[in-house]
Amino acid sequence: MQAGLAGFALGLSLIMAIGAQNAFVLRQGLRRAHVLAVVLVCAISDAILVTAGVTGFGVLAEAVPGLERIMRFGGAAFLLAYGARSFLAAWRGAAALEAGEGAGSLRRAVLTCLALTWLNPHVYLDTVVLLGSISTQYENRFAFGLGAVCASFVFFFSLGYGARLLAPLFRRPASWRVLDAGVGCVMWAIAFGLLRG
Incomplete structure (x- = not known):
């Protein structure tokens, strides 16, 4: 349970950072x-990448002594x-988010989403x-990975379908400032936790 909650919390904090992918989901x-x-393209892509990181990195960390410590720092x-x-x-x-005009085709939306996900180098750093x-610090890596995957699904579905509720709020630049400051606090808290081991 602890590993799953840790995976969920870290996965959620990493994915919350406003970037091109999240801004696109919010606009849609x-x-x-x-x-x-x-939202399905984003969440399934994350699930694939998290699974590759948790399973592949764990095997690699066991094969190369000291790699976990290097990666932790x-x-x-x-x-x-x-x-x-x-x-x-x-x-x-930050500039206020505008809904924009025109929805575009389904094909264009999916291709844009795939490009923003798979061509972004940060997604590999975050997930894989x-x-x-970090999953190597837990005995139950599966639970940690499952928590991170659940965080992706919860976040993307909430962002995509909750956007209509946030529309008035995110027309104001001050809202982006508060969100960015919150993301910064979470990132630094996790970083200090890693440094403490």
Whole structure:
């Protein structure tokens, strides 16, 4: 249970960082266009990547002594930098999100979503490397990975279908500042936890 909750919390905090993929899902949700297809592409892609990280990295970590420690410190450094980026975005402020005009075709929405997911180098760092390396600290890696996969499904479905409720809120740049600051706090908390071992 503890490993599953840890995987869920870390998976959720990593995926919450506003980037091109999440902004696209949010826009599709605001437009109410092809939401189911878009959230399924994102969540299933994450499930594949998390599974590869948890299963593959665990085997690799057992084969290479000391790799887990190197990856733990590397993951902490990455999270500190990612958190700093979120704090910087909160300090500078972000433009309000506009729903835009036109929904586009289903094919275009799915292809855009696939590109934003699989061509983003950060997705591999977050899922395969970072989640994979942290999973080695738990006896039940399966539960940790399942927690992270559940976080992806919960987040993307909530973001895609909850966007209509958030539309008035995210038209204000101050909302993005609060979100970015919260993401930065979570990232730094996890990084300090990794450094403590």
